Amino acid sequence: MLTRAGLSRRNLFRGATSALLYYPLMRALSPNEAFAQSTTNPRVIFVSFPGGTYTNKFWPEGSVAGPIGTLPFVTSPLEVHKSDMILYQGYNLIGATNHNGSMPQVLAGWGACSAGSPVQCGKNPGFPNNDGTTTQNMDAVPYSIDQRLADTLGAKSSRPSINMGIQTHASGNPFPEPISWKKDGTPNFPNDNPQATYTDIFGNFIVPTGGTTTQTTAQTAVSTGKKRIVDYLIGDINRIKLALGSHEKAAFDAHLSALDEINRDINNAMTPAASTATIGSQCNPKSIQALLPTDLSNQWYMQAKNAPAVFKLQRAIMVQAMACDITRVGVWQMGCSHQESHMPAEGVVDDPGTVLHLLAHTDNQFYANNQQGQMREIANMVAEMKKVSMGDHTLFDETLVYVATDIGDSATAHGGDNIAAFMLGSLGGKIKTGRIVDGKGAGYNHLLVTVAQLMGLTSVATIGNTSQVGPVKDVIG
């Protein structure tokens, strides 16, 4: 291959895809076709961190649209990835959140809702906000961006999406607060237990040999046995459907939906779809086992002392799941809005006497330490993806990482203004990175539409609320 002097392989790759993106013929293709030709196998990872942040610790001093200045304390671990970053500022959530209903806004743009759990909001669109207003123009149910992509992009891999969480089921948390919502508006809870996630995803995984073909995720015998059981269970549970009222039916639907997902996973394992995916050079899930603690009892993953290990494990699982092409859509939910527990990442000096949610209410060093630890995990994940070779480029070149929190930049007041959010990755040069994009008070949901369109869902004009139409033009062009 002829290359211009001074042009790295990676930049070449970026340049090539950029050229494709602007190729006039693309306008005539359907969105998915266009997208298929614009990159190789795009992946996306969504990360949420809880509780909002403080301006001076998250954005560079005097932050304005344009190049990113020196990142301050919380975001400092991302300094090394700054050239791959779009740092957003000036995008506002709908309503005054104060926790309630803010989590469904992170990826579903859905809310706000104050006086109850998101599920209650689901039954009461237009529920009054804390400030007494009522949110208008909400979609009937939340349908998050990750699940929209899982339902499209995810069909190309054995798992439409994987969803992990750090202590999202902590007992003190007041609501079930997932950020991921399925098409029918039901919550898609993350799994807090990395050992269970590992077993689930890689338990029967065989690293494919021979390079770039599809992989087998389960042994046929195991799959067959499970398949028979699941077939039986689906038939079994459907027998009682008519006996249930609407109250019980919600539980029934959740159960049946879970069975359907397991059934789908088994089917995928038994008859893997043809894939053109490249398996990353570092696809080696067994390496994760060494990270598991020896004592797996007593919900070890919910204990503060094990939080650093959980971060590390989930980070490794996410990278491996992408490198091995298990999935192309990942969700990593670091806690909940109302996090009543301790979840320090590695190296964090925490206040053992004050849970994370309470720390969030003042601009203090312990809270900043926690958030810096969360950013460090993201930075490390990106660094690891940059090491995974996918032929002539890296896994990171194919991946967009979208990060956001659920509360505005004055965590003291817990409002919804100026949400801390950023993207890492250029999808092979498709996105102009290394800059701050200022929404100047625009709606946060535009960011979600932007991700949707970048990932190929170009017909998606709104997410969560029909009043916020279109992507961030400065990013999409």
Next chain:
Amino acid sequence: MTKRMKNSMKIPTALTTLIFMMVFSGCDSRPGVPTVNGQSFSGKSGPSANTTAAAGGMTTGNYGGLACPNKETHRGIRSWRRLSNIEIKNTVDAVFGSPTDVDYSSFINDISKAEVFDTSMSVGNYVSTNRLKGYFTFAESLAKGVTINKLFPCLAKGRSCISSSLATLGAATWRRPLTSDELNRLTAVYDQLMTDGYASEAAARLVIEALVLSQEFLYRSELGVQLADGTYELTDYELASALSYATIRTVPDAELKSLADKKMLRDSATLAKQATRLLNLPAAKSAWKDFAGQWLQADGVLDAAKTQTAFTDTVKTKLSDEMKNFFVDTMFSATKKTYDQLLLADYTVGDNSSAFIYGGTVAGGKIQFKETQRKGLLGQAGFLASAAVADTTNPIKRGVFILSRLMCSGFAPAPATTFPTVKSGLSTKELFQQHSQGSCASCHKFIDDFGFALENFDEIGKFRDNDAGAAIVIKSNVTIDGKELAIASPDELSNALAHSSQAMECYARQTFRYTLGRLEYAAVPIIGGTPAEDKTTESQLDKCQIQDVASAVEANGGDLKTAFVELVSNPGFRLRLAGPGN
């Protein structure tokens, strides 16, 4: 140490304590919030029971027969309940003989956020994909570890053995006899696996997986059978399980099974008699320790980090056990078995490891309190330490505990507001009094005074008579039973709650929530807001049952067991209406 030095050391304290202001002005997280009771379950609200024209209708949206004072008219609401993790484990132990290598590690925590009890069937406790995957892991390990010849003694005979053995194993696992259709369907799984090429034993193990992954194992049906008048009556097997899991958290024992087989459980007198019998079983104490632990958030102290080094992990564990043991010691006492004892006992249940907090004497597994101001639950270090922060007390947390757990109050949503500026050199009370002004006051004027009344107990529960160098003077005004009371010492607050009808009714509510596995539709008092009205039939139904239970407890001198016995003998336990939306 000078006062100034002490005050300067209190700055981090002040910071952390003030942080709590927003939390507990954000009262939405407490159980019993009106939206929970009034809206989350009710896709449709039924007309008022008092105004429903179609008397005799038997759905919650159309039941005109309810007359609250006449409990024969009470009806419950049908339900379909997932077993809690503990109940699954107990059931496996009972059916499969306590197998050792069962993997429960992938179970999802089933205490659902704002819900109080692990029995609660709410959205957070539904079977999600992750929860179901956890069940698959458990089922696989169970099936792998069982002694297959014990469960299928005639396995060498193949299909005929599977069919016959499944009748016994299935009935034990599902807590009721299987229908022939159910047996055929399970046997068909075995047949299919054999066709797939599995060996007989491997196929049998997979059938065991199917048995414990079935909704018939994972859930308890309380759907009943429809009677001629439209009411649903729980079957004898449903009643046997409902009684059994509530009292001993596992499968019905031989006597219950026998009564169910004979169809003799469907009357209130028998249910009351069986409830009383079950409560006398040793396993009942363990089960009701679970109830107390969840109701009183006893495990909260396990995560309570303190600057006082004597407050070790061992002490925390002891204090958590202490709250649970104290409750069952009272409930199952021959003499001191009444509700007021929970609040007025001058002792707790514990040993020397936590006695240093109380400064009292230890004898016979009990610690006699030293100070007269310390009484019952409000004097227990487990509560006092968990409802505090690392280096000081937190009147809000203590107030919220009392209001939500002991008085079943809900809270109005918090306004979005900026935290007040922390000032140094103030006592805890002075710090917290800052939000008796402004938008915070609408809630906190009702909450904080409960906590201020307990300022004689420090962050680990030790008695003290001064704070920040100043003498502690208790001067609280609390609202109990709708009346404002002046409180001048911690024991006065304990005494007021011990004789409060609202607190007694709250205990009835907690028993209702735990036993029936749901929050009640009946409205709760709202701090900083207006209670919802009991307009719907379901809220009326629940309200009547709760009042019946509370009245029975009161009539029986506050006897704690009476709440459960009355609840299960109320016709609403046995006769159910179709739920909302049916």
